[in-house]
Amino acid sequence: MMTDKEILILYYSQHGAVRQMAHMVARGVEMVSGVRARLRTVPKVSTVCEASEPGIPDEGAPYASLQDLQECIGIAIGSPTRFGNMAAPMKYFWDGTGSMWLKHSLVGKPGACFTSTGTMHGGQESTLLSMMLPLMHHGMIIVGVPYSESELSSTLGGGTPYGASHFAGMANEHPVSEVEKKLCIALGKRLAQIALKLAA
Template sequence: MAPVLILYYSRHGATEQLARAIGVGVEAGGATAKIRTVPPISSDPDAEQPDDPAVGPPYVTLDDLTGCSALALGSPTRFGNMAAPVKHFLDSTSGLWLNGALINKPACVFTSTSSMHGGQESTLLSMMLPLIHHGMVIAGLPYSEPALHNTTTGGTPYGVTHLAANNVTTLSSEEKQLCHAQGKRLAELAGALTSMNIEKGKAV
């Protein structure tokens, strides 16, 4: 099975922590986690951002999207919406939309905020919209996950979240549990859909 792409943008590290915890769940679900990030947007049009794996995951390419079996997409909240670098990258994927490259691939979304009511759910929903346009299958978090009932920090049925109150980027116990559950569910769905496509003789 092709790797599960975990794609995120993180300014202060909280969203990156979610991405890495989801990756643990993906691996537990029997898939390979491929972690990538989107480059920041500079106010200087001539500025070039270094793509140095030594300081973090490599920047994502369109080939990473084409070659994945599933996608976990993450962004911090910006006024109840995804961050501009994530939107900028998604706006560059129209060629994949025209080719139907992402149709029927499962996807989930995740976010972090610095306040309890900082727009977590609206940000998650905003990230789902372009994925739905791509024909992806959205995977949320069912309430069968105990941590979804017990959390007093982050966690929603729309996708995993982190509450970074007072700039704390460390995930709570419940947030980690939900990240692992989300990643595992995504990997298992990718495996099931891949098997179905193989049985139907479709390319994967």
């Protein structure tokens, strides 16, 4: 009996927008026959030496492991913007993947990125590009959002060719818009389609 191949949707979300985007990306993944989404998150990074988070989250997706990266045929990573870069918890997770880099474990797998910012020009594109860097060092193939997605040309909020994005507002007053949701779904669908072809 054949089982569906999986795409890892790995995210860090502080106020919920990136988590909502992750679920939209997962919806796009699961529009492709033969593929399922595996949702995972990363814990907060402590500012002291002691651990600050429980071993298992109180709610939502489980914490990611290196095994999740190994088992999935493609990976989408999402993070809020921190001064034009990915948030520390996501960076910390990728900093711990050296053993996989040494074994070339992720070479040839497709990867995609998504982000949310508090201001319209708060570094969406630089954050997406910064998240691509560890993927490229792992030899992954970067998947973006093509302009064949009409929403990319009409959006007044988030949405870039580098990946899906969302404008949340300084007080997170802007929910993920319908256009932003469509671009998240499009990203997930495209990632799954490309992952299946590469896995074959």
